Amino acid sequence: MSTTIKFILNFIVILTIQIFILNDIMLKSSLTFFGFPVFTPIIYPLILLVLPVNIPHWLLMILGFITGLTMDMFSNTPGMHAAAMVLICYLRPFILKLFFQQTTKELKDAVPSLYKLGFTSFIIYIGFTILIHHFFFYVLEIWSVKSSLLILLKTIVSAIMSILLILLSQLLFAKKEMQRA
Amino acid sequence: MRNLIYLIKNYYSFFVFLILELICLLIVFKNNSYQQSSYINSARSISSKFYTKKESIVSFLTLNAVNDSLVKENARLKQALGISVSANPLKDTSYFLTRSLDSNAKQTVHYKYIAAKVINNSTDQKINYITLNVGSRQGIKPKMAVITDNGVVGKISHVSENYSVAVSILSDRFNVNCVVPDGSIGNIKWDNKDPNIVLLKGIPLSANLKLKDSVMTSGYSIFPEKIMIGRVAKFVNGDYQVWLSTNFNKLHYVYVVEDITNIERTILEDTVQADIQ
Numbered sequence: 001m002s003t004t005i006k007f008i009l010n011f012i013v014i015l016t017i018q019i020f021i022l023n024d025i026m027l028k029s030s031l032t033f034f035g036f037p038v039f040t041p042i043i044y045p046l047i048l049l050v051l052p053v054n055i056p057h058w059l060l061m062i063l064g065f066i067t068g069l070t071m072d073m074f075s076n077t078p079g080m081h082a083a084a085m086v087l088i089c090y091l092r093p094f095i096l097k098l099f100f101q102q103t104t105k106e107l108k109d110a111v112p113s114l115y116k117l118g119f120t121s122f123i124i125y126i127g128f129t130i131l132i133h134h135f136f137f138y139v140l141e142i143w144s145v146k147s148s149l150l151i152l153l154k155t156i157v158s159a160i161m162s163i164l165l166i167l168l169s170q171l172l173f174a175k176k177e178m179q180r181a
Numbered sequence: 182m183r184n185l186i187y188l189i190k191n192y193y194s195f196f197v198f199l200i201l202e203l204i205c206l207l208i209v210f211k212n213n214s215y216q217q218s219s220y221i222n223s224a225r226s227i228s229s230k231f232y233t234k235k236e237s238i239v240s241f242l243t244l245n246a247v248n249d250s251l252v253k254e255n256a257r258l259k260q261a262l263g264i265s266v267s268a269n270p271l272k273d274t275s276y277f278l279t280r281s282l283d284s285n286a287k288q289t290v291h292y293k294y295i296a297a298k299v300i301n302n303s304t305d306q307k308i309n310y311i312t313l314n315v316g317s318r319q320g321i322k323p324k325m326a327v328i329t330d331n332g333v334v335g336k337i338s339h340v341s342e343n344y345s346v347a348v349s350i351l352s353d354r355f356n357v358n359c360v361v362p363d364g365s366i367g368n369i370k371w372d373n374k375d376p377n378i379v380l381l382k383g384i385p386l387s388a389n390l391k392l393k394d395s396v397m398t399s400g401y402s403i404f405p406e407k408i409m410i411g412r413v414a415k416f417v418n419g420d421y422q423v424w425l426s427t428n429f430n431k432l433h434y435v436y437v438v439e440d441i442t443n444i445e446r447t448i449l450e451d452t453v454q455a456d457i458q
Contacts, residue, residue: 019231023303057193057194058194061197061201062201073228074231078211078212082205086202090195140209
């Protein structure tokens, strides 16, 4: 499957799951009892995170911008998802450099999936990017110094949920590449 | 000049990042007040079509709960109108319709209720919007109040031809004027945390509020008088926590309230606000 078709399929499937299922999920009501803030798991950054390593940097950022804007349209947040997406798309090559010892030219179109990176590296890679995304998003959304504790709490709680869901999706769908390798 | 080109060539990704990020932040800070956000209205027409499709699938799952609430409300309304319901009106010869409108029921004539279905809803954001499947064709205008049979929901902020968007009371900067049993007037505000709890401010200690006292709308805001908001749940340093009577996580059908006599008042209030600004 070519990368373009894979990206478009990912885009449609993951955004559908995000918008129609995860944004609606009622994890909220049960968790608020312990004084937790309301939150939703955000897994759509995965669309951009599993793109090949050698994709041009500018293209990655523009794709991130488009994905973020689509998400914004459906969740009534003006530009906040887009801003967070552009930030993590800019930071992605630098974060990947920490895990791949080879240069990006040698790796060509390898996909940074769970089995390619290994379990620990993948969790750190996903965790780092998701934390940055969530933190930036909630800072923009809540935008007050008074509730900085709320921002941190929301970031951590929903990041844990998002990372778990992303791991689950990788365990289910990224198996093929291990057999080939 | 050559140095400049060299700089751009080497750090082009940073410049692309800067430009895109600036566009995003421009959108964010141009639209951060919900009264004047044009972004939402333009986006609605595309996304609301998808949400209608989704709602038509999902609404099947909630039919039971919706039916129950409608039957309950029907019963309550019949009680309020004083229509006596006998077991079998054909057999019962003494049956005839009695309508005893009391003064309260007459007052509601000023209000026109438009039933609407909720097709999208959120409770986890700073400003929460509810999308309804009625629009300007059904006579919806901005600033109309939205209620359910349980209590207050919000007010209409954007209207397109077939859809409208309401800001729910679970929003930053959304104040509702309310009244407690002894007649003191207070203010209801959401504290951005729990979708079941709002804060009640400005009630003097002399009001002597107790737990489970009901908090209703005062009629000074866009909402009709004596609509339930919730019950007092807790006393937290000077303010009260109010447990909302509307369950925002299970919102299916709502009413948009048009106040027929209120148009003159809102026009006057709007001109006053415009003068201040």
